[in-house]
Amino acid sequence: MLKRGVDLVVCIVALPVAGVLMALIALAIAIDTPGPILFVQRRTGRDGVRFPMLKFRTMVENAEELKASLQHLSIVPAPDFKVIDDPRITRVGRVLRATSLDELPQLLNVLVGHMSLVGPRPTSFAPAxxxxxxxxxxxxxxxxxxxxxxxxRTGLSFDERLRLDVRYIDHCCLPVDLWILAATVRSVVQRGGE
Structure with a gap:
């Protein structure tokens, strides 16, 4: 209950500022390329329940259809997918990804209870x-x-990330969550300054 309470307080405090920033990002996306502002993808959550995770769209509108034609360029083993200099990423999308601002709409996922501020990142593939x-x-x-x-970050294999997820689950507490949040902010700021 404490973890959920912290999630709600942080989101409620952050949303007024984040809302203004999200409006500006939405405008930039709309000006840059045609298509929806948000990218909604089914992700696997707690107890294997699938939910619609929100992100700002950082790719061209038909990115999912183009994925199969780029599969041979993926530098990570399945089920993960990552292409260096992915041609599907838009100009605004590159900035959003570099600063992790594409993740801001997930504050709404946290508010409704699909997600927490800290936890294992939800996968796009099914629990099966x-x-x-x-x-x-x-x-x-x-x-x-x-x-x-x-x-x-993304330099780890799926199994290596899972081992870190399990370690987090075994040691989950408010001080650990606060440390991860602070380290995330530091990481985003450092990458944004590169």
Whole structure:
């Protein structure tokens, strides 16, 4: 209950400022490329329940259809997918990704209870694709940020990220969450200044 309370207080305090920033980002996306402002993707949450996760759109409108044609360029093993200099990413999208501002709409996911501020990042693939030990991550709400975002980011394999998720679940407490939030802010600021 304490974790949920912290989530709600932080979101309510942050939303007035975040709302203005989100309006400006929405305008930039609309000017840059045609298509919806938000990208809504089904993600796997607590207990394996799928939910609509919100992000600002950072790719061209038909990015999902183009994914299959780029699969051979992925630098990470399935089920993950990552292409260096992905041609589907828009100009505004590059800035949003570099600063993690594309994740701001997930404050709404936190408000409604689909997500927490801190926890394992929700996957886009269904729980049926998980190995049995992977399902430990489904015991908690997924997070806007998590341990692997501040200890390795995308350079880790899915199994390595899962091990960090399990370590977080085993040691989850308010001081750990506050440390991860502070480390996330530091990481975003440092990357934004590169």
């Amino acid at each position: 694709t998980y190995s049995l030990w992977h399902t430990r991550r489904l015991e908690v709400r997924p997070g806007l940020t998590g341990l692997w975002q501040v200890q390795g």
